[in-house]
Amino acid sequence: MHRLPASLRCLFTVLAVPVLALTAAVASAQTYPTRPIEWVVPYPAGGGSDVVARALTEAMGQALGHPLIINNKPGAATNIGAEYVAHAKPDGYTVLTGDTATLAANPALYTKLNYSAEKDLAPIGLLARFPMILVVNPAVPAKNLAEFTAWAKTQKGGVSYATPGAGSPHHLATELFRGKTGINLVHVPYRGAAPAVQDVAGGQVPFMFVDTASGMGFINAGRLRAIAIASPQRVKNFETIPTLDEQGLKGFEAYAWQGLAAPAGTPDAVIAKLNKALVDALNSTPVKARFQVLGLEPTPSTPAQMASYAKAEREKWAQVIRASGIKLD
Numbered sequence: 001m002h003r004l005p006a007s008l009r010c011l012f013t014v015l016a017v018p019v020l021a022l023t024a025a026v027a028s029a030q031t032y033p034t035r036p037i038e039w040v041v042p043y044p045a046g047g048g049s050d051v052v053a054r055a056l057t058e059a060m061g062q063a064l065g066h067p068l069i070i071n072n073k074p075g076a077a078t079n080i081g082a083e084y085v086a087h088a089k090p091d092g093y094t095v096l097t098g099d100t101a102t103l104a105a106n107p108a109l110y111t112k113l114n115y116s117a118e119k120d121l122a123p124i125g126l127l128a129r130f131p132m133i134l135v136v137n138p139a140v141p142a143k144n145l146a147e148f149t150a151w152a153k154t155q156k157g158g159v160s161y162a163t164p165g166a167g168s169p170h171h172l173a174t175e176l177f178r179g180k181t182g183i184n185l186v187h188v189p190y191r192g193a194a195p196a197v198q199d200v201a202g203g204q205v206p207f208m209f210v211d212t213a214s215g216m217g218f219i220n221a222g223r224l225r226a227i228a229i230a231s232p233q234r235v236k237n238f239e240t241i242p243t244l245d246e247q248g249l250k251g252f253e254a255y256a257w258q259g260l261a262a263p264a265g266t267p268d269a270v271i272a273k274l275n276k277a278l279v280d281a282l283n284s285t286p287v288k289a290r291f292q293v294l295g296l297e298p299t300p301s302t303p304a305q306m307a308s309y310a311k312a313e314r315e316k317w318a319q320v321i322r323a324s325g326i327k328l329d
Helices: 006-031 048-064 076-086 100-109 145-152 169-181 193-202 212-220 268-282 285-293 303-324
Strands: 037-041 068-072 094-099 121-136 159-163 185-189 207-211 225-229 255-263
Touching: 037 048, 037 076, 048 068, 048 094, 048 121, 048 212, 048 255, 048 268, 048 285, 076 094, 076 100, 076 121, 076 255, 094 100, 094 121, 100 169, 100 255, 100 303, 121 145, 121 169, 121 212, 121 268, 121 303, 145 225, 159 169, 159 193, 169 185, 169 207, 169 255, 169 303, 193 207, 193 212, 207 212, 212 225, 255 268, 255 303, 268 285
Parallel strands: 037 068, 037 094, 159 185, 159 207
Antiparallel strands: 094 255, 121 207, 121 225, 121 255
């Protein structure tokens, strides 16, 4: 029996290593998942992002055969949660709700981040988008945009507004509003949508732009008065709220949107499984019904479509950030 020369044996060994690694990766992807998946929401429980994630976990968990467990990691304009996921093992067992802040605004808001929205996070698919609503505490003497603008311009020292945090979609929408109206505004950032909405309803802060998911219950209960909605057309279940466009702010449009992301390097086959489970959940009757009640627009997509949308949003909001001079470092 002839033995191969040592040089050829070494060559075959070198070639075999990546082949074996690829085979192992494929086998792992085929059996994925084998345990629960951690879904990081970079906001506190109770806000719009949390509501969306919890609406999807049951359907996705049934499709994948293992539950998705929500882990709320708020703070630093979503950067705490985003960094955690960006540096997690890319095996499909840690995913992130990446929103307007994480994937579009923060690269322009921060000179230095401990992760790259483009390079360290792999898109799985879009989740939903929901328009912003300009709401006031009922004590504010305004029922439409003209009355609100007139009242705001009489307030010495400016008008305070609440947001779920600096750099959030709510913050950027209000800065866009400031630029188009010339109103003197004072930012009051909170740690999430829930406490911000609570304080506007309680009268500690007079107004904010709230997402439909976080604000609907308060609006329906009369604890907040809706002035206008920031969508091109009126929204189902919010038909009585006129748009900013029809009240004179032509072309004003601001959404909070969300997508699901994983650490970069997560195998394509795992991403594909997660995407299918996500798209099927978004198209399911229970999720559609839940989203409709909340005024949410489900946005099923491919990973490539999510990447393209995020890029367009980065370009749009970078202009607003530059014009406003916002920096969060």
